[in-house]
Amino acid sequence: MSKPLTVHGYTEEQLMEMKPDDLRAIFHERTHHTVEVLIYRILNGTRKMPEGFGVVAEHLLGIWKKRGLPLDPPDIRWCIRYIGLARRMRNGEEVELGPTPWESFTENEAETVERLILGRRSIRQFKPEPVPDEMIRRMLKAGLYAPHGCNVGCTRFLVLRDPEEQKLVRSDIPIENCVMIVVLQELSMYKTLRFDEYVPQNLYFDAAAAADHICLMAHALGLGSCWLTHGEETQRRLREHFNLSQTMTSRNHIIIGWPGEETIKSERMSLDEVILN
């Protein structure tokens, strides 16, 4: 009799009982590591297809479906797409990836991106003018699309517009006339995968990448922003005020508004000084 399939040591029964977010993290991570990372090498002939290619991700999809969890969110559709490709490859069918949605930038576009990156600066005073909701959503989307370790997907946001709520967050500078985005993480997703033991640094990197993307998008929209950090006291207050789970942990916050100061862009060391070889 073949051994029942376990995923990261979890049996099917355990996966059936697990919090949906935690199962989703495993589903993302297994699709990423057991299909996405391998498939392109297999397709270009530099790697042999492993036995049972895609089976673990497909098993997780089966559990996801059995639990009646939604199949239409974009991250789940992404998993399903890879699972379908892996199944066809297992069956010896030819697979067509279709047109890639990725196109190189023109030189002009690349210069614009460079202008964005080199021109962004921290802005700490803002005009008393509201930031439209549509812009906030664009910044949040930029944050969500930041790279994140092992495709776990545990980044969450709070948008604080009310100055009283903003006082929950301890900052080292006065906070006025801005919207505040708090970057949080659902730690239970990391813990389920034991990433808090294996790659604890990723927790901080994930939040940092999201914050940086938000600051860049803010600059692209003509807004000013500043990334700020906070500690355990703020984490506790946000958890209590918003009734968040004990495992939902804030990492940093970004203040955003219409620039109310003309700042001299800070400079860095010369590139040659920081390249070590």
Ligand SMILES: Cc1cc2nc3c(=O)[nH]c(=O)nc-3n(C[C@H](O)[C@H](O)[C@H](O)COP(=O)(O)O)c2cc1C
């Ligand atoms: C991890 C991190 C923590 C930061 N914390 C603060 C902070 O607590 N207060 C603050 O005014 N600025 C903070 N900043 C903004 C930095 O001071 C700023 O990015 C740096 O001085 C470079 O200036 P620039 O952003 O204008 O290029 C932080 C930035 C990062 C990346």
